[in-house]
Amino acid sequence: MKNVRINLGRRSYRIAIGSGLLDRIGDMLAELPVGRKVLLVTNTTVGAIYAGRVTGSLAQAGLEVFQVAIPDGEQYKTLSSAELLYDRAFTAGLDRRSAVVALGGGVVGDLAGFVAATYMRGVPFVQVPTTLLAQVDSSVGGKVAVNHPRGKNIIGAFYQPALVVSDTAALDTLPRRELRSGLAEVIKYGIIGDASFFTWLEDNIHQVLALEPGALAHVIEQSCINKARVVEQDETEQGTRAILNLGHTVGHAIEALAGYGRYSHGEAVAMGTAVAIHLGMDLGMLSREAARRIKNLLHKAGLPTTVPPGLATRDIITAMYGDKKTVGGAITFIIPVDTGRAVIHRRTSEERIRQAIAAARAQ
Incomplete structure (x- = not known):
């Protein structure tokens, strides 16, 4: 496993890069100062392939997982989708220490990160990118947002993740x-x-x-x-x-x-x-x-x-x-x-x- 450090003072974090890391998510999250409840955000395509492994790893680490999947596509990176996630987080009883975990590409990461930045004025956020674009770019640097019909990423924030986990094996199923x-x-x-x-x-x-x-x-x-x-x-x-x-x-x-x-x-x-x-x-x-x-x-x-x-x-x-x-x-x-x-x-x-x-x- 390779590690790249993002040095931003109190907002510093690491990017873990390697094969088979999806099965180690639970142990990695357990090392962070987060609560017991986790909101796992994915999409219908990625969720069908990898959500079971990630959920299993989180549960094995003693975390309670609440999963929500949005449809696959940039057109779903909207305020309406964010509202769906807010509802799920509220219903699950997530508090300010509960983590939001994004499993998917840039759309999932941007949307889940925007929700993490704004739910209760900010809760811990973990990126688990499954596309090359997300692993090399959108999961790193703290830009989170949703789209508006008149512009891409117009509604958003700078909100750094607590951890990024890039499993290179996930790219095997990438179109x-x-x-x-x-x-x-x-x-x-x-x-x-x-x-x-x-x-x-x-x-x-x-x-x-x-x-x-x-x-x-x-x-x-x-x-x-x-x-x-x-x-x-x-x-x-x-x-x-x-x-x-x-x-x-x-x-x-x-x-x-x-x-x-x-x-x-x-x-x-x-x-x-x-x-x-x-x-x-x-x-x-x-x-x-x-x-x-x-x-x-x-x-x-x-x-x-x-x-x-x-x-x-x-x-x-x-x-x-x-x-x-x-x-x-x-x-x-x-x-x-x-x-x-x-x-x-x-x-x-x-x-x-x-x-x-x-x-x-x-x-």
Whole structure:
């Protein structure tokens, strides 16, 4: 088992990475200062496969488990779903020491974390991510939220988990599309600040796609280390943490406009990254060779790098103004300037954005 530490003072926690960890959840939770009752939040797909093992482990550790499953899909990450969880927690008699455990992907983690942050003004929260995207990104760093029809993750909080448990064996049942989706976030870490990791991905991406255990563990560990470095410097995204939003400015707009579920989060982020690449070249900040390498790696991972023709440019830009990354009416972009370095570009002009979107359509 590998461990990555997130150092945030009183809110510090560890990320446990390894195979077979679902069966050890109970022992890990027993080491935390939590109460006897646990609300296990999952979805109908993941719950059918793994909830029994997790519930059994928790019960063996002397914990009383109350399980609730939401339907599978981004469209269920809503206030209505949160209300369902509040009702279940209240009925079960959860108090301020009772833990909320999220078993599933990013949707389950974001929703359960939002409920944990707001139920009784905050109860202990444990992330048990079962998708690559959640294991390398959404389960780490304390961002929890639900969606609004006009924007993704608009209603939320910064609320750190007490523990993250990433079982690499859970990826064996992950659909290929979801595995590729997670690789968009993995590649992001190489682009924004880890040139050696980017090169490693160029050489080993096929091993990751083949679910080679050593390659998977390395990808998850390195991604978490890279995210930890950023989060420790800027926990609540007042400045440098914005660098983690590479591809998300346009990506979130695409997700909202297309309807949650049509494109996976990673697919939308890859499209957004393509726009950022063209914007970087237009601004003279990114060389054509570096742009080629980034696009090639996205292609190797099976990710799209073209903006869908059915989404109007004006609608994408309008949606971007409603994104939480827009400050003072100015759109912020994260622009790669090399393989291993990116910058935060504030007050990006609409005309340059239009040109970049047009270039990403024309590929």
